[in-house]
Amino acid sequence: MTVLAGCRVVTPGGVLDPGWVEVHEGRIAAVGVGMPAGRNGRAEKAVTDLDGTWLLPGFVDLHVHGGGGHDVTASPGDMAAAVAFHRAHGTTRTLVSLVTAPLDMLAEQLSWVADLVEHAPRPDGHVVGAHLEGPFLSHARCGAQPPQHLLDPDRAAFAGLVRAARGTIRCITVAPELPGALDVIADAVDAGVVVAIGHTDATYDQTAAAFAAGATLTTHLFNCMRPLHHREPGPVGAALDAAVACELINDGVHVHPSIIRMVARDPRRLVLVTDAIDAAGAGDGAYVLGGRAVRVHDGQARLAGSGVLAGSTLTMDEALRRAVVDAGLPIEVAAVAAATNPARVLGLSGRCGAIAVGLDADLVVLDVDLCLVRVMARGVWS
Structure with a gap:
């Protein structure tokens, strides 16, 4: 389980800036705005700081x-x-x-x-x-x-x-x-x-x-x-x-x-x-x-x-x-x-195509100039 945070997350409802996405067993487990926090305001899971980049669906x-x-x-x-x-x-x-x-x-x-x-x-x-x-x-x-x-x-x-x-x-x-x-x-x-x-x-x-x-x-x-x-x-x-x-x-x-x-x-x-x-x-x-x-x-x-x-x-x-x-x-x-x-x-809306809870963690990270940085498919970085 990991959390991708500190990024601008492009979701079906708009851009979360900053936002975070939790990935568990290859799927999107949670999506939120701000910084992820657990009890006492401290993150409880491994957090990857994406440093202001864009996070989009694959x-x-x-x-x-x-x-x-x-x-x-x-x-x-x-x-x-x-x-x-x-x-x-x-x-x-x-x-x-x-x-x-x-x-x-x-x-x-x-x-x-x-x-x-x-x-x-x-x-x-x-x-x-x-x-x-x-x-x-x-x-x-x-x-x-x-x-x-x-x-x-x-x-x-x-x-x-x-x-x-x-x-x-x-x-x-x-x-x-x-x-x-x-x-x-x-x-x-x-x-x-x-x-x-x-x-x-x-x-x-x-x-x-x-x-x-x-x-x-x-x-x-x-x-x-x-x-x-x-x-x-x-x-x-x-x-x-x-x-x-x-x-x-x-x-x-x-x-x-x-x-x-x-x-x-x-x-x-x-x-x-x-x-x-x-x-x-x-x-x-x-x-x-x-x-x-x-x-x-x-x-x-x-x-x-x-x-x-x-x-x-x-x-x-x-x-x-x-x-x-x-x-x-x-x-x-x-x-x-x-x-x-x-x-x-293609009839795949229930599997992929958006950053939403329950979909596969197919994600791309783009820098401020919208150039590709990293690619994740089903929770695994390429």
Whole structure:
């Protein structure tokens, strides 16, 4: 049992300054304002003084393809190493995102994700499951996805992927205008899979139909989708109208800070994600994503030749810092976007995503400049 004290604790009810958090057997046992005290005003438990730093809930990333020089589709070892890289940047729960590929390759990669989920040292481990970003996406808005492997939504193909994943697919991105999309969306919802709308040229009405069928998320809103227009609002307008959760890649490249502020006007809507590729933390140079050549320059990942954005080099600690410093969000709103909202999307609100009694002690310590200092997952410092 330990108490983390002398810090600014970001809780669902606001910032406790100073505040303290008691951790016992991997969970948050108590949260309070001021300094912890026992009888006669003296602390009765081991106290770690965090010296005025920020204490936030551990980040939850719904969308990551790699990091630290490791592509999650290269091998099981690379997948695990990429996850470890992001954990060191404060991501205490993550999905592993797979780009479009032949179905047999996706099935093999899904089995690697299932191994990470099933063989975690403790139940409900760091890897929550898989995110299929494809293959049921639009050719017109495929972005960096390999177009030759895109498919129209197919119920049998989806069922095969579900079997290969051994129940660990947690999210799938679908373009709702494609033939068969609503059937696959219904099957995914029945299987307990979160459906995200993305890589789509859908109209407002087509997207609204997908939300009515059970889709509850958008994949990197604004990017790789029909743009907002005042006469045809498209997927952006439908998503904002329906108040579904909206991923945004807050790297200063994919969207303007004003977009972050606009979506955050409803604090339950904004979900910060990285969409990171293997180049995150590995520097500029030549990389490969889904078999396509990628060039990273000044931290921006783009397809070689075309200049199309190809994921990002973002980490969740930077995404949160930019939300506060560049977009001007209150830190408690940024913390909700980086932890609470994505945990809710995945149905994990009873386990993580906030600093509250009874939840797992997934915590990040940030200095006064919002730079990462330490990471705790289930009560253990990384």
